[in-house]
Amino acid sequence: METSQLIGRLQQLQRRLYEMANDLGTLTDPEIVAVSEEADRLIIQLQRLRKKESDYRKMENMVAVSLLSASQPAEEIGKQRRTFFVKHS
Structure with a gap:
């Protein structure tokens, strides 16, 4: 189930719980x-999905930085990432 579907289902369960209570x-x-237990399971599923998406974005950023590193001098990368590099001779 996708994030938007999980959120929609959770909203349905929330309304149902309110009415039942x-x-x-x-x-x-x-x-x-x-x-309530069904909602709990969906919340956990949503959290896992969001973590997976976040980890994927971090990995994409690391790959992009690696590609930049291979094609640009350290000084240029440092400027882009607001990092200070010290060269040792």
Whole structure:
């Protein structure tokens, strides 16, 4: 399931939990607990997906920097990344 689908499903569950809590008057009803557990599973799935996306973006950035490093002098890369390089002779 994609991020937008997970978020949409979580919003549906949130509305359902709200309605059920108003109707039943208790949060410990087995039906409410079951819906809440489903929401918990989706939240964990969403967090894992977002972490994977974040890790992928970090990896892409590292590859881009590596490619720049191969084609530019250290001074130029340092200026782009606001890094100070000291050359040892």
